[in-house]
Amino acid sequence: MSEQSIISLKNIEVKFQQKNQLIHAVKDVSLDIERGDIYGIVGYSGAGKSTLVRVINLLQKPTSGTVLVNNIPLAETNNNKTTYLQGSKLRNARKKIGMIFQHFNLMNERTVADNVLFPIARNHTLTKEQKNTKVADLLALVGLSDRSNAYPSQLSGGQKQRVAIARALASDPEILISDEATSALDPKTTNAILALLKSLNEKLGLTIVLITHEMQAVKDIANKVAVMENGQIIENGSLLEIFTNPQKQLTKDFIDTATQLEDGLAKVQAQPIVTNLQAPDVLVQFSYAGETTGEPLISSLFKEYGIVANILFGNVEILQSTPVGTLIVILSGESHAIQTALHNVKEQGVKVTLLKGELI
Numbered sequence: 001m002s003e004q005s006i007i008s009l010k011n012i013e014v015k016f017q018q019k020n021q022l023i024h025a026v027k028d029v030s031l032d033i034e035r036g037d038i039y040g041i042v043g044y045s046g047a048g049k050s051t052l053v054r055v056i057n058l059l060q061k062p063t064s065g066t067v068l069v070n071n072i073p074l075a076e077t078n079n080n081k082t083t084y085l086q087g088s089k090l091r092n093a094r095k096k097i098g099m100i101f102q103h104f105n106l107m108n109e110r111t112v113a114d115n116v117l118f119p120i121a122r123n124h125t126l127t128k129e130q131k132n133t134k135v136a137d138l139l140a141l142v143g144l145s146d147r148s149n150a151y152p153s154q155l156s157g158g159q160k161q162r163v164a165i166a167r168a169l170a171s172d173p174e175i176l177i178s179d180e181a182t183s184a185l186d187p188k189t190t191n192a193i194l195a196l197l198k199s200l201n202e203k204l205g206l207t208i209v210l211i212t213h214e215m216q217a218v219k220d221i222a223n224k225v226a227v228m229e230n231g232q233i234i235e236n237g238s239l240l241e242i243f244t245n246p247q248k249q250l251t252k253d254f255i256d257t258a259t260q261l262e263d264g265l266a267k268v269q270a271q272p273i274v275t276n277l278q279a280p281d282v283l284v285q286f287s288y289a290g291e292t293t294g295e296p297l298i299s300s301l302f303k304e305y306g307i308v309a310n311i312l313f314g315n316v317e318i319l320q321s322t323p324v325g326t327l328i329v330i331l332s333g334e335s336h337a338i339q340t341a342l343h344n345v346k347e348q349g350v351k352v353t354l355l356k357g358e359l360i
């Protein structure tokens, strides 16, 4: 565990016994999340994401493994025996962890203000006035000051999620777990909620665990990402590392969807210029990050090697202030020149994937 870890999971196992079937939902997961991270956890439905994050606040007891939050062990396995934090100690540890969900989980018979008040209503260290001020401040923070007397049924999906966020923040958590919080929202509302989460991360230093099946959401606000499949974390690292150098096919698939490369590629592959591709021409994908940029790359191919590059698709993303670009191009020229050029382009740190044709 590193010094700054606010959440440290070690060798987490979760098994469910269902009738005659054993479901192994989480398999030997170890993960460290540092204070101030927005840690994205992506995976398809059933991968074990929700089960894993419910382990963080012990809503789900791990079958075995160690869970440290702020260095406090909520679960611990020693000598094959797993013990769990209980009672008031568990309640206090849980106050540090807020949670929001896909379906908001608001109380429909209570006003917006009363929903937000709920977690602190029975707090004896705050006066009634302090509580009301706190609720008003939280509603201002999420941009809902004018709806405090409304009922959930009178709100849009995005507004409901804002109420849920304000409610999750009422007990001053240091961690916010977002389990598919934008999955029921349209793209525009999703962006607004993600921007709100990012601003809370910056303003309050809130650590956010962002569970989603959409890499797009992770790409927009996370600084770290883990990919889950079949109960395991198959790959994790900084957003930039994962996006520029994914190791696993599933990670690549998620990224291609998020960067619209998948769509782009399908359209490109259907074009006559590609279906009729003649040797020695090749269809290649260039991926690059940081200093290298697309335009000089393409012009150097012509100037230095006499290769004509026909750009069929291009995309540039800014990830954590670093431009990350993808180009799909047909290269036409003398076959040896193409080989030399691709070799030298790789030397410059550009990733080259041959999509169609042969290097002869």
Ligand SMILES: Nc1ncnc2c1ncn2[C@@H]1O[C@H](COP(=O)(O)OP(=O)(O)O)[C@@H](O)[C@H]1O
Pocket (backbone or CB within 6 Å): 016, 018, 023, 024, 025, 043, 044, 045, 046, 047, 048, 049, 050, 051, 052
């Ligand atoms: N309480 C439970 N009892 C039995 N099986 C469960 C329970 N919760 C989750 N599972 C199973 O564990 C696996 C992982 O589920 P889940 O964590 O919800 O995945 P995700 O959030 O990635 O969609 C699934 O096969 C699911 O059916």
Ligand SMILES: [Mg+2]
Pocket (backbone or CB within 6 Å): 049, 050, 051, 180
């Ligand atoms: Mg889930």
